[in-house]
Amino acid sequence: GNSVTQMEGPVTLSEEAFLTINCTYTATGYPSLFWYVQYPGEGLQLLLKATKADDKGSNKGFEATYRKETTSFHLEKGSVQVSDSAVYFCALTTQETSGSRLTFGEGTQLTVNP
Amino acid sequence: DAGITQSPRHKVTETGTPVTLRCHQTENHRYMYWYRQDPGHGLRLIHYSYGVKDTDKGEVSDGYSVSRSKTEDFLLTLESATSSQTSVYFCAIRTGVVTGELFFGEGSRLTVL
Numbered sequence: 127g128n129s130v131t132q133m134e135g136p137v138t139l140s141e142e143a144f145l146t147i148n149c150t151y152t153a154t155g156y157p158s159l160f161w162y163v164q165y166p167g168e169g170l171q172l173l174l175k176a177t178k179a180d181d182k183g184s185n186k187g188f189e190a191t192y193r194k195e196t197t198s199f200h201l202e203k204g205s206v207q208v209s210d211s212a213v214y215f216c217a218l219t220t221q222e223t224s225g226s227r228l229t230f231g232e233g234t235q236l237t238v239n240p
Numbered sequence: 241d242a243g244i245t246q247s248p249r250h251k252v253t254e255t256g257t258p259v260t261l262r263c264h265q266t267e268n269h270r271y272m273y274w275y276r277q278d279p280g281h282g283l284r285l286i287h288y289s290y291g292v293k294d295t296d297k298g299e300v301s302d303g304y305s306v307s308r309s310k311t312e313d314f315l316l317t318l319e320s321a322t323s324s325q326t327s328v329y330f331c332a333i334r335t336g337v338v339t340g341e342l343f344f345g346e347g348s349r350l351t352v353l
Contacts, residue, residue: 160341168346170344172341215282226340228283230282233282
């Protein structure tokens with residue numbers, strides 16, 4: 127079956143620090159990969175996605191590269207801001223998955239201090 | 241833009257009472273989902289629907305039922321709520337037909353005393 131493993135949190139950084147949140151996966155078939163972000167009290171929002179190997183998804187200064195050889199999709203940002211404080215979820219889906227459901231990691235809480 | 245309305249947004253109820261959560265979408269997306277979010281578990285799929293009257297179970301479906309009588313509405317029912325069902329419930333629609341991404345509602349926080 128499909129599964130997603132994220133680095134354990136919480137992660138606390140100072141403003142302008144470099145961010146990496148690790149995500150690795152196992153999948154039956156060829157997955158599409160996603161990062162979602164959840165701000166306090168809100169639902170999940172799609173942050174970025176990649177649908178084939180070596181694709182780089184990017185949005186709002188965040189990037190992640192689909193690495194098939196290492197089954198990874200690590201999230202990075204060069205300089206975080208206080209407004210980036212949120213919970214980040216890595217997720218995947220495959221065409222072989224019934225209902226085209228997304229499988230999520232446990233989430234990583236990021237806190238950025240001024 | 242896709243739109244989802246979940247209701248109620250907050251509910252407190254007692255063990256053994258029935259609860260129904262409603263998810264309403266403003267577009268004609270075929271796939272709809274109910275997830276629950278709990279600390280340490282991320283989001284887990286309860287049930288999903290792939291069309292009117294077409295539903296299937298997810299990984300944590302015990303104690304839940306769903307119905308979809310119209311394309312725009314997907315109802316989640318707890319027939320007899322238990323404290324273990326205290327959670328935040330998210331409805332989602334599949335907006336990425338090819339790539340598979342989901343669009344989420346703002347959530348319904350349920351507390352079962």
